[in-house]
Amino acid sequence: xxxxxxxxxxxxxxxxxxxxxxxxxxxxxxxxxxxxxxxxxxxxxxxxxxxxxxxxxxxxxxxxxxxxxxxxxxxxxxxxxxxxx
Numbered sequence: 001x002x003x004x005x006x007x008x009x010x011x012x013x014x015x016x017x018x019x020x021x022x023x024x025x026x027x028x029x030x031x032x033x034x035x036x037x038x039x040x041x042x043x044x045x046x047x048x049x050x051x052x053x054x055x056x057x058x059x060x061x062x063x064x065x066x067x068x069x070x071x072x073x074x075x076x077x078x079x080x081x082x083x084x085x
Contacts, residue, residue: 010057013071015079017053030062
């Protein structure tokens with residue numbers, strides 16, 4: 001039951017892939033040897049239009065190898081915080 005309640009209150013984020021990439025660039029997120037941003041946890045999924053993405057609450061990015069939740073840290077001016085069920 002606690003897991004179900006946790007899922008009902010999880011805050012995700014909805015916006016464009018460009019907004020996510022811009023945020024990760026500005027914040028100085030870690031990149032792999034090929035220059036791709038390193039994220040982990042729940043997978044980011046494409047939205048209906050193909051340009052949009054849904055970032056679940058469990059998705060993290062890294063700065064100096066420390067995990068940081070992505071969805072709750074995305075600026076409100078760059079998309080919408082949503083509940084992801």
